[in-house]
Amino acid sequence: MSAFDSDVVIVGAGVAGLSAAGELVRDGVRVTVLERRPYVGGRAYSYAHPVLDEVVDSQHVLLGCCTNLIDFCARAGLGEKIRWYDRQTFLEPGGRASTIELSGMPAPLHYAGSFLRAGMLNAKDKVAIARGLAEFARGYAGASDEESVLQWYGRTRQTVGAIRHFWEPIVLATLNDSSEHCSMKYAGKVFYELFLKTSTGGRLGIPTVPLSEFYGAGAEMVEREGGEVELRASVERLEQGADGRWLVGTADGREFSARDVVLALPFEQTQRLIAGMKLRSGEEVRAGLLETMGRFVHAPFISILLWYDREITTLDHAWLLDTTIQWFFHKSRIRGYGPEQGSYIELVIAGSRRELPMGRAEILEPALAELARFFPGVREARLVKSGILKEARATFSVVPGLDRFRPGQRTRLPGLYLAGDWTATEWPSTMEGAARSGRLAAGEVVGTRERFLVGDLPASGLMRLLV
Ligand SMILES: Cc1cc2nc3c(=O)[nH]c(=O)nc-3n(C[C@H](O)[C@H](O)[C@H](O)COP(=O)(O)OP(=O)(O)OC[C@H]3O[C@@H](n4cnc5c(N)ncnc54)[C@H](O)[C@@H]3O)c2cc1C
Known part of the structure; x- marks a missing residue:
């Protein structure tokens, strides 16, 4: 030795x-x-x-507010290997699409125009969301780590539509667990960084390799x-x-x-x-x-990988509302493969405690049926192969x-x-x-704790007046 x-x-x-x-x-x-x-x-x-004869992974995304990760990637020469998106599509079964996208307005109004137009939310839902976000206008320092997101929904009188079509998808995607298991401190941080503090903090970045x-x-x-x-x-x-x-x-x-x-x-x-x-x-x-x-406790994550013989949609990614699968990533498009190679897709079930013990068919069959409700092109396409990746220990839960x-x-x-x-x-x-x-x-x-830390994005636009 x-x-x-x-x-x-x-x-x-x-x-x-x-x-x-x-x-x-x-x-x-x-x-x-x-x-x-x-x-x-x-x-x-x-x-x-x-078995699949493919190099596979579970989708990992980053956000504009991930300053330390972005700095690491830049130093490693990975800047070109991240595709950035300023537009998010929310799909309802049947295909109605709502788009939340960055405008030229200053923060916190950068998403306001598309938010007001979003058909997935009615007027009461929008008022409730605005009321909820207003709690974080000056940051999330006041958000309690003892309060669950579920309790916060009740306290701030969130509507069923606001929860189902906005808060819950955001909480699951960013905290990988459902609202009863997540602390308001971390949800508040997410809401502040993504929707209020800056116009770039909520940009979505996806590795292309x-x-x-x-x-x-x-x-x-x-x-x-x-x-x-x-x-x-x-x-x-x-x-x-x-x-x-x-x-x-x-x-x-x-x-x-x-x-x-x-x-x-x-x-x-x-x-x-x-x-x-x-x-x-x-x-x-x-x-x-x-x-x-x-x-500490774990929260699981399940990815369903699908290869179709033709391109089933021209969307690169989308939130799928009112379903078990929450997120759709069109990996072949994100990676720039070209439509002649068909569609390589990942469907995500975050915080998937219920699905974790299920067998392959029990997960795959309803997911395929749900997918066809959003993308009719699936019905004409042939599924060439499919795989399910289960990560029982994907993340730790930020429990209250x-x-x-x-x-x-x-x-x-x-x-x-x-x-x-x-x-x-x-x-x-x-x-x-x-x-x-x-x-x-x-x-x-x-010997100097914060010596290598990259600071947070500074507040921009009108938010500079509030911090
Ligand atoms: C399916 C899935 C999806 C996710 N999606 C996202 C996302 O979209 N965005 C996001 O930001 N985060 C996401 N995450 C979370 C993210 O992956 C983790 O938070 C992050 O990668 C944790 O990094 P880490 O270095 O702390 O730990 P780890 O990534 O767990 O690294 C620990 C390393 O230590 C090694 N190791 C363990 N034991 C030993 C040993 N005894 N000797 C030597 N080496 C050892 C392991 O092999 C591993 O390489 C996701 C996680 C999963 C699983």
Whole structure:
């Protein structure tokens, strides 16, 4: 067994780990990233599906307000691999379309024109939505982490139409759980950042290449700047050495030694490593961390992938209202494949607790029937192949009351840091949350927490007068 020396070992090459590494290497720190899988990207991953004979992934989108993720992508040369959309289409069964799109009006009026024209909402729904949004005109600092979104609907007298056709789709898409499981603090943040604060915060960005290829460019950037990224390096052992350094052991018997270790893992993997680590002192710190991590719960996500022999619509993506499937992504168009290659589609069921135990046919058949209600072109097309991707541990739920348990990136064990979307970032379980956590952990390693953090978008338009 030989020990490889680094200043910092980062465990996990998801967005958090790559973001931490990207900042530290730029600062001249010797970094080794250890990733157990044969590819990077973590939960934002793609892989060659042996049965479908395709490289598949579950749709990941970003928003204009994801400043740290966008900065990471720009540094990794990924700017050209994100397609940005300023227009969102909401479809009702039968095909009626409402479009919410960016106008030239200053924030918070940038969506006002299309919102007023949207047929999916009646006048009472629109008044209720405006009343709800007005709570966040000065930001979301007053939003309570103890209140659920469901309770907020009641308190602000939201209508059934406003909930079904506006709030609930937004909450599911951004927080990956239903309103009774989500805290108003995080929903309020989403509403403020997407609809009020700036005219660009709600822009939708979609990667145009499979996700491991996308984040592979991030790993290449880390290596170009002097870091090392070791794949198939599953960390099984963590030990506090007598000299204050950390020893990190992998399943294949390699041992790494570092002054600092950043665990850039989901909460359940962090819990497992921390429970088993060998400590010289600090048992009470371990107990506290384990108790904290025990508070987190997962929310699942299901993707239904469909390949049709012809193009079924010219829309790139759409919200599907009054259905089980909530979101439609036309991946072949987003990726620029050309209509002669047919339609490659992803349907999304977010926060899919009910569907998770179901079998393939039970999920697929109703989804296909629902799809045909929105896109009649489906009836003439031939379904060439289909696949279902289930992610039981897609995200953590921002359940009411969780916020105070999200740990900071510096632990009370010298040289041990945490990153990952679940740590304290003020963001829900997202790639931006992960990017922030990585940068905050890197900042803690060099002694200045926010040193690498990119600030939020500043308020624009009329919103500048309110903050
Ligand atoms: C299906 C799905 C859809 C999603 N959609 C979106 C979306 O549209 N927009 C969005 O912003 N977010 C989305 N998310 C959430 C987003 O993917 C995560 O919030 C983010 O990727 C988390 O990054 P992370 O680095 O914190 O953790 P992870 O991505 O989980 O990275 C942790 C890494 O550590 C590695 N690892 C684990 N254990 C070990 C070990 N012992 N040794 C070495 N390595 C180890 C893992 O293999 C992994 O690569 C989605 C998630 C899923 C699953």
